[in-house]
Amino acid sequence: MPTIKEPSFLEKVNQYPKTTYIYHTKIEEQLAMHSHNKHQLTYIEGGAAYLKTNDNSYFLPARHYIWIPAGMEHFIELKSSITMIRNIYIPTHILNSNDFYSKMGIFPASNLVLEMILFTENWSGNIFKKEKNKFQYIKTLGNIIAEISKNPLPVVLPTTTNQRLSPILKYIHIHVDQLLLLQDVAKQFGFSSRSLSRIFRDNLDISFLQYVKLTRIIHSMEKLLQTEMSISEIAYASGYNSPATFSNTFYNLVKVRPVDFRKKNREISE
Structure with a gap:
């Protein structure tokens, strides 16, 4: 008698196009770049992660959730041990018409959204329309998120x-705590400053300096959430020559001060 092969995780998500699918796990499926036919809502507890797409890398801090539109290729890379990954997959046809659903984003999880996600912690697998209460609950969650999620990270x-x-990007990440000047990095890799600047613009659509600044801020976000280092220590470890410069740059990008970012995310994730 032939052995019946167990469907893969992705096959289970896609198996019934009209169902919602719930998957809570302490171990993230080690998936390569992939997509599926449903929208994905993911909330990660107790750790840091990145969402990787074909074009970008998104840092996911504590108390934030990811919205991934159906059909978008992606994978999640964990940067530390985690407590729980909560995944909710929602078929596109059950949600109200809203431009929100077509765009990937990382958003702060309000108390309402977090409580609604946690309410599903004992649900697992496919939820069919005949399971009216559960099915309507997920539909409502999807519609509420579109209405209240206005400011992506x-x-x-x-x-x-x-x-x-x-290899130049890798070098920047490794040496993020050091002085990184265009002319020095260009020379290190055999480019002229003008040539390297053009390569950044042509391939990443941002300047060398912008890339370094973003790398420093993301590095600092990880330190703020995962270590007990002081703000000054994090500033220097992220390549800034003064805590004030670091704080101002962080605020300009993230719209909160580093100390408030740490306090807010730690308070509501404990």
Whole structure:
């Protein structure tokens, strides 16, 4: 008698196009770049992660959730041990018409959204329309999110498959705590300053300096959430020569001060 092969995780998500699908796990499926036919809502407890798409890398801090539109290729990379990954997959046809659903974003989780996500913690697998209460609950969650999620996290790092640029980006991440000048990095990799500047613009659509600044801020966000380092220590470890410069740059990008970012995310994730 032939062995019946167990459907893969992605096959289960896509198996019934009209169902919602719930998947809570302490271990993230080690998936390569992939997509599925349903929208994805993901909330990660107790750790740091990145969402990788073909074009960008998105840092996911505590107390934030990811919205991934149906059909978008992506994978989630965990940067530390986590407590729980909560995934809710929602078929596109059950939601109200809203431009929100077509765009990827990372948003702060309000008390309402967080409580609604946690309410599903004992649900698992497909939820069919005949399970009226559960099905309507997920539909309502999807519609509420579109109405209240207005300000996505603005810190996004572009990515590239350009073989000349990839090792330079890696170098920037490794040496983020050091002085990174265009002319020095260009010389290190055998480019002129003008050539390297053009490669950044052509492949990432941002300047060398903008990329370094974003890398420093994301590095600092990880330190704020995962260490007990002081704000001054994090500033220097992220390549800034003064805590004031770091705080001002952080505020300009994230719209809160580093100390408030740490306090807010830690208070409501404990």
